[in-house]
Amino acid sequence: MITSVKRKIQPLQKDLKNKESAFRDWLDSILFAVFAATLIRWLFFEAFVIPSSSMESTLLVGEYLFVSKLHYGTRTPITPLQVPLTHQTIWGTQIPSYLDWVSLPEFRLPGFSDVKRGDVVVFNIPSENEGVYQKYSNVLPNLKPHPIDLRTNYIKRCVAQAGDNLEVKGGQVYVNGIASTNPEGMQNDYFVSSAALINELNVFRKNGIREYSPYTETFNDTLAANDESGYIVKTTAGTAEKLKAYDFIKRVQLSVLPKGMKETYLYPNSELFDWNKDNYGPVTVPKEGMTISLIPRNIALFGEIIQFFEGNQNVVIKNGELIKAGQKITNYTFKQDYYFMMGDNRHNSADSRYWGFVPKNHIVGKAVFVWMSIDPDPINFLEKIRWNRLFSVIN
Structure with a gap:
């Protein structure tokens, strides 16, 4: 009887081991897939969807695109305590997907190129910095502060790079005194x-x-x-x-607003400027190593950058002056490059004209191509997928 029971137990143990081994193989496969997807998403490219019309008709609402991290160089993680394959919240919830208990210094791996004028760029919006997010709530509702690498992703066209002098006159962008070539899909x-x-x-x-x-x-x-x-x-x-x-x-x-008609909420929202979205500037885009004198006009334009985006401590703006560690400073040298971004839908885009320059450490990658295009409001069902836009290169 004892021998018979042992013979019955042995196959049962073997079945349990086989099931345990199958479960472990399945779990290992899932973990490997998550690791591989996370690595690819961080190092090589990431998929994004266009939720708004600010880039029409270059990019349409409902289009899915790949963004290259390699072009400008991949950023090393700044917020390591994060659920893999998430951004700000866990899928389908409002539960934060990260903890900001640990913050690592940001580095950028070597890339193919720097951001150039005309590039369509994905970046983390700087106005979610904890020091400024409330200031821009009228332009961008529901802003919340996040670490740099977890700020909301925006996509715009770079119209001026670091060191450029930019001016918008009658709706036309001029860079360094020369009229820029307008994007084919500009609206x-x-x-x-x-x-x-x-x-x-x-x-x-x-x-x-x-x-x-x-x-x-x-x-x-x-x-x-x-x-x-x-x-x-x-x-x-x-x-x-x-x-x-x-x-x-x-x-x-x-429809172009006349010069001198001041538009509310335009950056830098100072009485020193009477700019609007069609007549903006001139303004010089900050460049690493560029030194400025801190006259009132420059404090209005660049004070926010110096205070919140340059890694400075104990900097405040008081009575129109820049104070660092209790001492007034009269000159400042920028520590990184910045960019001026605008949407191709020029009259329906909350961009650098409204919230300022994009720091280099906020750059995510270059938009490369559209792999799927779904019309959220088609004229008829047969036009739900925009077949002619599939796998189209973004220019």
């Missing part, structure tokens, strides 16, 4: 004056215009005559020309 506001009611689906949507609204004088009270009605549409210059061919459209006019 602006246009006033469309119509002699009859416009069928929005057949006219606007068929021409790829997704953002339009009835004209009111709050947009720009210099656009329309007293008896004119129409729409404000966000579109490219090429599409604006196409609209002129409709016999019921009286005219199409670019």
